[in-house]
Amino acid sequence: MQWTKQNEQAVYANRWFKVNLADVELPDGRHLDHFLIRLRPVAVATVVNEQNEVLLLWRHRFITDSWGWELAAGVVEDGEDVAVAAARELEEETGWRPGPLRHLMSVEPSNGLTDARHHVYWAEEGRYTGHPVDAFESDRREWVPLKLVPDIVARGEVPAATMAAALLMLHQLRLGQDNGPTPHGL
Secondary structure: OOOEEEEEEEEEEOOOEEEEEEEEEOOOOOEEEEEEEEEOOEEEEEEEOOOOEEEEEEEEEOOOOEEEEEOEEEEOOOOOOHHHHHHHHHHHHHOEEEOOOEEEEEEOOOOOOEOOOEEEEEEOOEEEOOOOOOHHHOOEEEEEEHHHHHHHHHOOOOOOHHHHHHHHHHHHHHHOOOOOOOOOOO
């Protein structure tokens, strides 16, 4: 049941995204016009400290008029390594420079509409470097106990799907079944 793109043309483009229109052939031979949004990769990062607290941002998203917990995130600049972008975004938005980053996951948050890929990283240590350069990105930055993650996700306090998935994965990695730390080799 594979759909086949016959062609694609740009409808609108700026430095952040492109809106394209594709002619798509369905398995039964019919054609349909399908809009899609082309986006640059997004790099996401956080730190989980020795107390199993995760560094989060509490922020408002005007598009959905919602508040919620998020991880630091931003677009990968042209030619920039994804992990370097993740570390840069974390420091710009929180004031914390991460230690060695580990890749947690890469996801396509809305692959029926966009080709966006979010690459999530985390570190077990970080160093505070000062007030965040991009402090306007969030209302506050806090260390939140990982044990609270399932509850805050269930209450809708983590509305962004990528952020919820990443936090639940970190919760499982660090606390696991017995609520104790997992080996560092994961």
